[in-house]
Amino acid sequence: MASTAASPPPAAGDHPRVLLRGFLSSETCKELEFVHRSCGAAGYRPSVVSTSLPHLAATGCGHLLLPFVPIRERLRDAVESFFDCHFDLFIEFTGLISWCKGSSIGWHSDDNKPYLRQRAFTAVCYLNNHGEDYTGGILQFQDGDPSSIIPVAGDVVIYSADNRNVHRVNEVTDGERLTLTLWFTRDRAYDEDPKLLTFLSQTSLSCEPTEQNSYIPMPASDNMYWFSYDQSGFDIRCARVHILGFSFHSSSGESNTSVLPDEDDPIELLGKQLRLGRGDDVLEKIFSNSLHALQVVQFYYWKAPVLAARARREQSFPGSETGCYQIIHNSKGTELPLPCNDTLAQTILGSYNTAEVAFEWNDFALAVAMWESYSEELKKQLLTFLPYWLSSETIFVVDPSELQNQSNSPMRSGFASFFGDVAGREL
Template sequence: MSKVDFEPQHSRLFIPNFLSLNECRELEFIHKSSSTVGYRPNVFSTTLSHLIATNSSHLVIPFIPIRERLKDRLEEFFKCEYELVIEFTGLISWSKGASIGWHSDDNRPYLKQRHFSAVCYLNSYGKDFSGGIFHFQDGEPKSIMPKAGDVVMYTADDHNIHSVDEITEGERLTVALWFSRDGSHDEDKKLISLLSQHLLHKNVADSYLPLPASGNMYWFSHGQASDCQIGFNICWARLHVLGYDIYISQDSGGDSDVSDLLVVHFYCWQGSALLDKVSNTDSKVVKVTDVQREKISGLNSVLSNDDDFASKVFCNMLSEENRSICFDWSGILAAVAAWEDYALNISQQIHLQFPYWKIHESIYNLQLDEQCSTNKR
């Protein structure tokens, strides 16, 4: 069915509180520990294919129930049950300076296969960022002030020409899904092919730590930063704005450890739940020598060439004193242990579910109890 054959009674749907706060926080954790430079200036992205390519296939699992719920709700509202495939799933964040003018999601020739779009907001206007209000050119709702958990779905055509105001502070985070009636653009078939290559020689007990992508995927250069003539590594800049400095020991051979980034953001996500599990008596003070301080300063100058610029791009709406995290060794150790449990759980899920995905050429959620009983038979 072509687009001209389809004329929906309603062209858009807004649903408040579609995602839980914890779902938002989990996807935020994945994005901030995995994102790379995006498709336009001041935009950063995390796609499912990128997660698979960097040894993080298990991080696909949290997306699956969200994708299914979105697709079911969209097909129900637009009366097109069992007609759509998911063309794209990705986490997209817009930092200070990012904006987009009036357009529709199919206004380029190579996007004519796109029929519907869904945007889930993972953080909130006025709390986590300023600017970034979503506007439709006409119809209702006319404007949407993003709030964590809210979703907007709409037809990707001239009924829904839209724009997004420039981000003036903080970082606006969404999960975006695009849908098509053209099965040749089914994202799942491509992802299953990638998963086949990745999981073929990977044991469930193997490392859950991501492999770094090529350096230019993480380097936010002056070419993307309008009038700024410097750049920085976005992974380490995210740590810097949280109040952490970077130290790479001699034993590491000078190589940065991407696990540091992941554990810190996992710690930020789980926060109070982790601290409830540890005793204050476990806290230790980590002293840094003068030589180490000098190395940290040198590394910061290399990995984040301009501290102020990094903060301007990534800082949130909190006050300066609240934005820094007080280092607590017991909390970090708890985060490492909790991360291992979390990663093992979702790694087991993907290994159990993948054979079913491969048979059906579709990524969907199965109950583990059902799978385990089937495997036993």
């Protein structure tokens, strides 16, 4: 568990806010970054990418809510403790938000619209580092101390959502500023959990725990992934894979001139089966859709050091996971004809330092198998916890002792460590 050090509390009635350093571990930040870069869609304002919990549930990625559960509880406890709440708090919104190049917001309080009056408190968790991953994007308060926050991965700032904490975020000048943001309310009518559980019950209860590939993501409407900027734009799914050196290819292996009938929208190909390529090489594995492929790509870069070490150990064993896919060489002609302004995408999202990762197809093939294991385990856990959540209409950390008939389950032994620091799992 990451240690937490708080700055001195403000005087009551002034500008109540607190900075909690090291609230989230580095691995927790990286897991949430993986979720966001795998699933994010165009945001609520220009130059913003967001991943909300309902979006995860609606796209068949409800199992990816599990990393959020212990974090939400810890944050609620921190807010209730700091503000000495003598009432129940409910979480109104939980979401991952990227502020990309050109984004900013002027002076405001978080309850400054009639439809936001229910918001009482805000928690902003920084998932990457100012000066390393992006420039600009400093949180500044109009009055009181601390007057500005320079984002450091793992730090959390908590403040009241009213006009005692009028603030702004100055312009992001390069890169992608990533946060986990929660708003808390005293009004049960705005509790996001019952609505979220409705999504989860509709999308998850129809799946049996043993059902194969029930964790494969299903894309939302294509326009949710289109990032407009002035007169140009790009598809976020394409941009994410291109920035990391990959490309989408026809699943049939045929030339791209034959995969697209004249009347079809090329972006619709992203919801269909496809392959991943790098340079002139294409992995023979067929992915169900672009989000499926994107999740594996992002997983590979999240776990690259672990993957490389494990792949080296397993190379000498016949039938190992690294040998399950072939590489199709000289397949440049099969790349899908997708309209995407790659230059603009790199300008807005920034470029990732992939030089530290010595790419190997063997490592990537292993990432496919390890991503499947990671996703399948989360899916099983979701289906185990969901009945408890539905009965209480609340998403919470389930005490292992409350689980029935789980004594022989291989999952049981992992519950305590999973919820102690959800992102500390070694794959």
